[in-house]
Amino acid sequence: MSIGLIEQALRNLRLEKSHLAAVSRRTPKEMNHWFKWLAPGILIKRWLLISVTGFVLTVLGIAIWVGLTPIYRLMWFFSEILELIARILPSYISGPVAVVLGVFLLFWGQTRSFGTITEVLNPGSEQRLIDALMTRRRLNRGPRIVAIGGGTGLSTLLRGLKEYSANITAIVTVADDGGSSGRLRREIGVLPPGDIRNCVAALADEEKLLTELFQYRFNAGDGLSGHSFGNLFLTAMSEITGDLEQAIAASSKVLAVRGRVLPATLSDVRLWAKMADGRWVEGESKIPQAGGKIVEIGCTPEHPPALPAAIRAIEEADFIIMGPGSLYTSVIPNLLVPEIRAAIAKTKVPRIYVCNIMTQPGETDSYTVADHIRAIDRVCGKRLFDAVVVHRRTPSAHTLIRYAQDNSHPVFLDREEVGNLGRRIVAANIMDEDGETGYVRHDHQRLAKVLIRWYGRTHGIKFADDQLTVEG
Known part of the structure; x- marks a missing residue:
């Protein structure tokens, strides 16, 4: 009996000792x-x-x-x-x-x-x-960033930038005329919500859940099949609030979005392209399918008015980023709005272009980094950015074979030509490579870190990072 009591006492002492140790570990925290x-x-x-x-x-x-x-x-x-x-x-x-x-x-x-x-x-x-307050305080003090583009490239960029600042404005093209967005544009007369939908989801606090919800496509139903929930949601909000700008603002409040998403214009913009063989192709979705080299790009109406809020955002920005995304159908369409390119040209803040990792069949076949820069300069007639971000490592052989089947290759960095164009080169490892499918895209975390660090360097803030090389 006495031995049993002693054993019980020892167990109690051990339990008390472990409890005290746990408390002592928690106390500093x-x-x-x-x-x-x-x-x-x-x-x-x-x-x-x-x-x-x-x-x-x-x-x-x-x-x-x-x-x-x-x-x-x-x-x-x-x-x-x-x-x-x-x-x-x-x-x-x-x-x-x-x-x-x-x-x-x-x-x-x-x-x-x-x-x-x-x-x-x-x-x-x-x-x-307190952690939530400190995070919110840090983000609210972040730089005022304007990101310009469209497609999945812009939403990828925003997903990374929102971890550094809540003062983000995404200016998005409204030239899309394919898929669900194109159907809504033709049948209801609303501006295409597809690219805007992706950006709103990327900036939301509950990004994963909201992305799945907004990307959900109906597979059945008369008239619903093929439409995404996000497109229908923004279309309904546009009808309720009166226009797409108000619809995005209302949706952003409901969905706890960090920053703003703005269409470049509220005009019904339609892209056209002139090919090297003389063909005239109209429609954002038809331009990449036409094949051939694009020698001129434009839109109808020729001079669409910019959204005033977008111009104010550019004028008040601390940092302007263009791309990544399809050169002729995602990035350049925003610059076809005269007031937007004029506002960018007037700013004295750091401006940078994020070049694509791979060429895009039907748009940038055989393009080098310098070719991307020349295309933007040719459309704008002036220099709109100071530096270009490029990926500095070659994808794996499996990925190269996968893309070669579609006549796509890594965008070659012709350093001398880029230097002659007066642009600095920011080379970094910013690629996310899917080993199974062979697809590559920008890694949103690495890309955002590189951009924020480059912005910091332009303001005299030193960073020790061997993954970032600035040339020129």
Whole structure:
């Protein structure tokens, strides 16, 4: 019996020891959590101090108003209590006990208060309120970035940039006339929502779920088959709010989007291209299918008016990014709006173009990096960006074979030609390669990091990163 009791006691001691060890491990973490509230820039300490000061002044004001009678009585009452405690317990015991009890109640009350606030503001989240506040504060202080483009390239870029700033404006082409967007454009007369849908989903807090929802395509139903939910959602919002700009703004509030998504114009823009063999091809979806070399690109109407909010965003930007995406059907269509290219040309902020990794059949066959730059300069008639981001590693043999079957190859970096065009080269490893399918795309995290670091360097901020090479 005695041995059993001893074993039980030893087990209890071990349990208590492990519990104390766990508590000791948690304590620094909890203390670190509380010290975060003292970090500069949270804007909490000053308001707590102001609140306490206001409370004290209110009490003193009431006391003075009634002739200080409550103050005298309160001081007498506390004096009697302190004398009673001092007679029962000596000061070297009662003092520390009162301090410990006060600190315990203070921390307990504040922990429960902030826990309740966190549960109300962000139910089901494991992120602490202070961490959420610090993240929001950091993002709100991020640079004002304008990203210009369309297609999946722009949404990929936005997915990475939103981790560095909440002050992002995506200016998106509205020239799409294929697929679900084209059907809605022809049947209902709305501007094509497809590229905008992708950008809204990319900037949303619940990106994964929202992307799956917006990309969901109906496979049955008279008139619904082939349409994506996101396109129908934005079309319905356009009908309710009156235009696509208001529809995007309303949707962004509902979906907790970091930043803004703006169409380049609200005009019904249709692309056309003149080919080297003299053919005239009209329609964004038909241009890549036509085959041949594009020698001229334009739109109808010839001079579509820009969205005023897009011009303001460019004028107030700290950093402007063009691409990645299809050169002639995603990037250049935005620059066919005269006010947009004029606004970009006037800015003095860093401007950079993200070049595609692979050539695109029907658009950029055999194009080098310099050819991409010349195409943009030819359309705009002026220099709109200072540097170009290029991927500096060759894809695997499996990927090269996969793309060669579609007559696509890596975009060759002709350094001398790019230098002659007056552009700096930012070379980095920014490729995401799918080993199974052989498809490549830009890695959104690496690309965003490279762009933010390059922007930092232009402002004199030094970064130690062997994955980033700036030439020129």
